[in-house]
Each structure stands twice: as C-alpha cells, then as structure tokens.
Amino acid sequence: MRLLAAVLCLTSVFASAQDSVFPTKEEKKMARIIEQQLVTTEVKAFLKAKMKLHSKDMRDLVLAVATLKYDEAKRYAQGIANSPRLTEENVPAPAFKVLQDNLRKDANAVIAACDKKSPEELSVAFDSMIATCMSCHNAYLVPMREQKKVEKGEKPAAK
C-alpha cells in the first residue's frame, strides 16, 4: 500500500516535469523512494537479453563520453534509446515503466548533447542515465540477486 502511494505520487510529479529532458530534483527524489520488489519469471528472459545489449552499449559509451567522441557516443546512446521495452501490461510495476521511459529520455538527452557537441550537457545527461540504471537495479535487480542467494542456501548480504 505504501508503495502504491509512492508510485501515485511519483506519477503526478512526472506528469508535471515532462517538458525538460534533464531530471528535476523531484524526479531524482522519486527514483530513490521506489521500494525493492521482485519481478515475475515471465519478464526475466526479456530483461536478460535487453540488459546484455545495455551492458555492451554502456561499456563502449563510457569510453566514448570520457574521450568526447561525440559520433561514437551518439551511436551507443541510440542503441540504448532504441532497445525494446516491456509493454504496459507486462511491466512488473508502474514504477518500472517510469524507469524504462526515463532511460529512453536520458539516452535521447545524451544523443542531443552529442549533436550539439556540448561537453557540459553530455556530462549532465550521462550522469542522469547512470542514475536511472542504478535506480532500477536497486529496486529490481538487487532483490533478485538476494533471492538467488537464499535459493542457493547462501547468506543474504547485510544491509
């Protein structure tokens, strides 16, 4: 119930903040309040394939951004922006949809910064993108990892 309230509150914050490509303070705050939760087994296979692509694009993107290779950075950001997303009826929670939409928004901001060849904007957009990866992983990946440990009979990590 607490989660639902948080999500509803988030959604309204998002609706009013949609004009800017960069995250507002509210958006960042909202990302942090998403509680950890488990995803259904049906979405796991999809996510595994998608994350494999993100992982490769992101590794290459880090270097391209760090060395200000705008054309290369743009290409990898396009890979992330265009990767398939879960449809509305398949998302494990409303917050998940917000986060996957945010990732596309962040990747598009990276592309826009590359088009402008603006190091400042690229830095802000890239920062925001990493924060989105982390928010979603904190909410969904970390509990999955902990659950796996429990299934294997290992001790879960202390908080």
Ligand code: HEC
């Ligand atoms: C909307 C939620 C969401 C976003 C945004 C997201 N991820 Fe993920 N990611 C997941 C979930 C859920 C898993 C676990 C999938 C599984 O193993 O079944 C995962 C797993 C991964 C893994 C595998 C890690 C492991 O230990 O198994 C990598 C690598 C990864 N993500 C990279 C990224 C990168 C890079 C970004 C940002 C560019 C990103 N992800 C954004 C939800 C997300």
